[in-house]
Amino acid sequence: VVIVIGGIGSVRGAFLAALGFIQTLASDCLVPLMWRHDLNILQAWVRFLPHLIRRLPAFLCYYLVKLALLLLAGLGIAAMGFFTCCLFFPLAFLPVLGQAILQPVFVFFRLFSLAFLDAIIPEEGPFLL
Secondary structure, three states: OHHHHHHHHHHHHHHHHHHHHHHHHHHHHHHHHHHHHOOOHHHHHHHHHHHHHHOHHHHHHHHHHHHHHHHHHHHHHHHHHHHOOOOHHHHHHOHHHHHHHOHHHHHHHHHHHHHHHHHHOHHHOOOOO
């Protein structure tokens, strides 16, 4: 029973990791490609798949680095909240004020993905205008 539950858990984990990778590709790579070349989603996948197949290790490394950076950003936000005796948390979760306070984090992750695209597939760019 334990082996079956462990097997199901590992299959579920692999499936969720694959879905996360596809979601990251869609939001960080396909959306800028669609915007840059005025494509729909199917055209963007057709144009993007050869780059993904040729440079799959680079995209996997990008995914892992982004996960690590998201973890560090989350830990930084949590540390900021605890250092201010939890006064930061209500401010960070208010709609307008929270967006203004956390704007550098949001901008960093958007520019990080665009800089990665400019570096890995320069023939499709420039994405950073």
